[in-house]
Amino acid sequence: MPIQALQVQRTPFYYYDMQLLRDTLQHIKRLAEDKHYAIHYAVKANGNPRIMDEIFQAGLGADLVSGGEIKAALAEGCSPQQMTYSGVGKTDWEIRLGLDNEIGCFNVESVPEMMVINQLAMEMDKTAHIAIRVNPDIDAHTHRYITTGTAHNKFGISIEDLNQVISLALTLPHIHLRGLHFHIGSQITDMQPYVMLCDTINGLLRDYEQRGVTFQMINVGGGLGVDYDDPDNHNMADFDRYFGTFSQHLQLRQGQVLHFELGRSIVAQCGSLISRVLYVKQGRGRQFAILDAGMSDLIRPALYQATHQVQNLTSTSDRLERYDVVGPVCESSDTFASDCMLPTTQRGDLIAIRSAGAYGESMASAYNMRSLPPAVFSL
Numbered sequence: 001m002p003i004q005a006l007q008v009q010r011t012p013f014y015y016y017d018m019q020l021l022r023d024t025l026q027h028i029k030r031l032a033e034d035k036h037y038a039i040h041y042a043v044k045a046n047g048n049p050r051i052m053d054e055i056f057q058a059g060l061g062a063d064l065v066s067g068g069e070i071k072a073a074l075a076e077g078c079s080p081q082q083m084t085y086s087g088v089g090k091t092d093w094e095i096r097l098g099l100d101n102e103i104g105c106f107n108v109e110s111v112p113e114m115m116v117i118n119q120l121a122m123e124m125d126k127t128a129h130i131a132i133r134v135n136p137d138i139d140a141h142t143h144r145y146i147t148t149g150t151a152h153n154k155f156g157i158s159i160e161d162l163n164q165v166i167s168l169a170l171t172l173p174h175i176h177l178r179g180l181h182f183h184i185g186s187q188i189t190d191m192q193p194y195v196m197l198c199d200t201i202n203g204l205l206r207d208y209e210q211r212g213v214t215f216q217m218i219n220v221g222g223g224l225g226v227d228y229d230d231p232d233n234h235n236m237a238d239f240d241r242y243f244g245t246f247s248q249h250l251q252l253r254q255g256q257v258l259h260f261e262l263g264r265s266i267v268a269q270c271g272s273l274i275s276r277v278l279y280v281k282q283g284r285g286r287q288f289a290i291l292d293a294g295m296s297d298l299i300r301p302a303l304y305q306a307t308h309q310v311q312n313l314t315s316t317s318d319r320l321e322r323y324d325v326v327g328p329v330c331e332s333s334d335t336f337a338s339d340c341m342l343p344t345t346q347r348g349d350l351i352a353i354r355s356a357g358a359y360g361e362s363m364a365s366a367y368n369m370r371s372l373p374p375a376v377f378s379l
């Protein structure tokens, strides 16, 4: 969208480049179809209806983490067979909603959860298709708030306990065990943790085969990272290397389907948060560009110390100056970038905070009683 068109909008707003989203989806589909991989989109990354619609139309399934997300994915036309439902704290109504719609898979995170799913399925005269989420104790070397696959965190069942849990699953009459599920973290750009994950899975498949237990599917979760520093030169995640890592290292059995649950890598780069400069304030030895967008609209910098590229879309100055780019919310952590070099910036300039398509709009809050920004889409 040309800048002139952006300027007439009230700020702040989320801007989505739909052509980039479509190109990304086509690229993923080409790679996945070659290898018969099943790709589920992790809706929590961005649940905007237009974004979901584009993704489901491209044929991807959905990875869901709440009843609200199940309803939203149903409303956008995702087929229930292509839905997986993850999360450590599924409530009874959410489980019933999944059973009622006969979703493809519950990713089960604990024994008590599995017992409740079996009980509710019995009451509804249904069979629940499940995968057991395994905690492989692999450190993805990402921020500790987005690391999910080590022994310290709440997710999944440890490998030591897995045998017992699988034996139990096989005895429950309303549970059908489809496979194993893993998700080791997010914003992972080094493939080494994924190679370790493949080695762990290969070992488990060998062990269980010897015991006569086979799995229809293996789900390796998501977590592929994007380039937050240079979104213009790397506007797509490195899907080739990512899928290539699994096809090289994972020894799938005949007929076994490999599932992925990608969120960030599909939608991060197509979104920007567009904001206007309210004031440029001279502080002691630093100057602040104060925006009309804040942490309530994009919480990643405040929550994970994440960095996003900040661009001034309208300045015509060829002089670069140093700014702390901050929001209006009453928290010191409401800072998008410190020591950011921008062309001389003035009140009224339009600012793009890039790579905001994932965990931006979906994590927005009304803190400080701010209203939620609208979304604007390219053609």
Ligand SMILES: *Cc1c(COP(=O)(O)O)cnc(C)c1O
Residues within 6 Å of the ligand: 042, 044, 045, 063, 065, 086, 087, 183, 185, 186, 187, 221, 222, 223, 224, 261, 262, 263, 264, 265
């Ligand atoms: C969040 C999540 C994902 C998606 O993670 P990304 O880093 O956005 O790819 C996949 N699977 C599960 C179980 C999740 O919780």
